[in-house]
Structures are given as structure tokens and as C-alpha cells.
Amino acid sequence: MTSVRVQQEDFDVAAEIANMRAGGTRIGAIVAFIGLVRDLNDGDEVRTLTLEHYPGMTEKALEQIVADARQRWDVSDVRVVHRVGALAPSDAIVLVLVASAHRGEAFAACQFVMDYLKTRAPFWKKEMTPGGERWVEARESDDNAAARW
Amino acid sequence: MIRLVYLARLRDVLGTPGESVALPAEIGTVSGLLAWLAQRGGAWAQELAPGRAVRVAVNHDLARPDTPVRAGDEIALFPPVTGG
Numbered sequence: 001m002t003s004v005r006v007q008q009e010d011f012d013v014a015a016e017i018a019n020m021r022a023g024g025t026r027i028g029a030i031v032a033f034i035g036l037v038r039d040l041n042d043g044d045e046v047r048t049l050t051l052e053h054y055p056g057m058t059e060k061a062l063e064q065i066v067a068d069a070r071q072r073w074d075v076s077d078v079r080v081v082h083r084v085g086a087l088a089p090s091d092a093i094v095l096v097l098v099a100s101a102h103r104g105e106a107f108a109a110c111q112f113v114m115d116y117l118k119t120r121a122p123f124w125k126k127e128m129t130p131g132g133e134r135w136v137e138a139r140e141s142d143d144n145a146a147a148r149w
Numbered sequence: 150m151i152r153l154v155y156l157a158r159l160r161d162v163l164g165t166p167g168e169s170v171a172l173p174a175e176i177g178t179v180s181g182l183l184a185w186l187a188q189r190g191g192a193w194a195q196e197l198a199p200g201r202a203v204r205v206a207v208n209h210d211l212a213r214p215d216t217p218v219r220a221g222d223e224i225a226l227f228p229p230v231t232g233g
Contacts, residue, residue: 052156052157053232054154054156054206054225057206057209057225060209060210082232082233093233114233117232118231118232118233119229120211120230121230121233122206122225122227122230122232123230123232123233124156124157124227124228124230124231125231125232126157135161135228135231137229138229138230
């Protein structure tokens with residue numbers, strides 16, 4: 001099973017975790033992060049969020065982030081599923097799963113993957129609000145979060 | 150020839166998803182390429198001006214201003230990323 005997927009369809013968190021658990025009995029902890037679409041951003045109602053990516057580079061960038069996490073922490077498995085296309089409030093956007101013998105490594109590696117993904121993986125969000133469409137601007141706080149690693 | 154790819158907001162403001170162009174012989178780096186494209190004026194000059202937050206990837210790897218560009222490369226220009 002590949003560690004990185006970019007897809008339009010939703011993902012099944014339970015199935016993804018079951019698949020990871022089938023990978024071995026040395027796993028003592030699995031940390032999952034699930035990013036969701038909010039219906040409010042910068043004070044405006046968000047009706048639709050459209051995710052765009054750069055096919056080829058996006059998968060390569062995610063694979064590099066996963067490889068970095070595996071090198072930095074003693075984790076046995078790292079997986080990322082990221083959706084693209086039109087999403088609605090409360091829809092899932094991204095799933096990061098990290099398995100390790102103990103929780104500390106898995107928590108840290110999961111945060112690292114998300115912080116790097118937010119600043120290095122080529123995805124872009126466009127929001128449909130009552131005032132029209134707008135591209136989401138990158139946040140300085142995301143750069144700061146990635147810089148701490 | 151090089152293949153230029155414009156993504157997200159840059160594609161919208163430049164009005165095209167991409168193009169193939171002949172790379173002038175004197176252009177050998179990402180910064181040189183951006184300066185050359187900015188000479189087109191209008192949205193090109195505005196979006197690719199020094200100091201604007203434009204990210205560049207050469208053959209699917211994030212590039213820096215001094216990254217070399219060569220004939221046959223796929224070079225993507227895009228705004229700072231906002232996934233996750």
C-alpha cells in the first residue's frame with residue numbers, strides 16, 4: 001500500500017486504521033489527524049471549498065515529507081490521504097496516520113507532517129462565500145509552525 | 150523550449166494554465182526567467198515583480214532564485230500553498 005494518496009473521493013478513517021493495524025503487532029500507538037472544512041473563514045460564511053493540486057509534484061512533495069518524518073522519528077508507518085475538488089463544510093480534507101511503538105513519537109511525527117504539508121505540499125484552496133469566490137491566502141502562522149521543526 | 154505551468158490564483162490572473170516558450174539563450178536561472186516574463190507587462194509585471202510571493206518549481210521540485218533552468222524543463226509558477 002502506498003503511503004500517499006491524492007483523491008477526490010472521501011476516505012474511510014476506520015478502514016485506513018484497520019489497514020495500518022494489519023501491518024504488524026509491534027504497533028503500540030496510532031495517531032490520526034483529520035482536517036475538516038470549516039463553514040467560517042476570516043469572518044465570512046464558506047459554502048464550498050475547492051482544493052486544487054499540481055499532479056505529479058504534489059505526490060512527490062508528500063512522499064518527501066513522509067520520508068523526512070520516518071527519518072526523524074522512530075515510527076513504523078506514516079500515511080497521508082489528501083482530497084481535491086469541491087468540498088462542503090464538515091467534509092474531510094486530509095488524513096494523516098502515524099503508527100509507532102509508543103505515543104510520543106507518533107504525536108510528534110503527525111504534527112510535523114501536518115506543519116510541513118501546510119507549507120510545502122502544492123495544494124491551493126478557493127472559497128465560495130456569499131460575496132463570491134476567493135483564493136485563500138497563506139498564513140504566516142503556518143510558516144511559524146513549520147519552522148519550529 | 151520550456152513548458153510553463155501556472156497554478157491556482159496565478160492561472161486566474163495571468164489568464165492561462167500554461168504555455169510552451171523558447172527560452173532565450175541568456176536566461177539560465179529561475180530569477181532570470183521571472184524577470185524576462187515580467188517584461189511582458191500588465192499582470193505579468195505586477196505578479197512577478199521582485200518581492201511578490203511567487204513560488205517556482207522546476208521539474209516538480211521547489212526551486213530557488215538561483216536554480217538553473219534549461220530547455221526541456223517543466224517550470225511551474227504558483228502562489229504560496231494553502232492545503233491541509
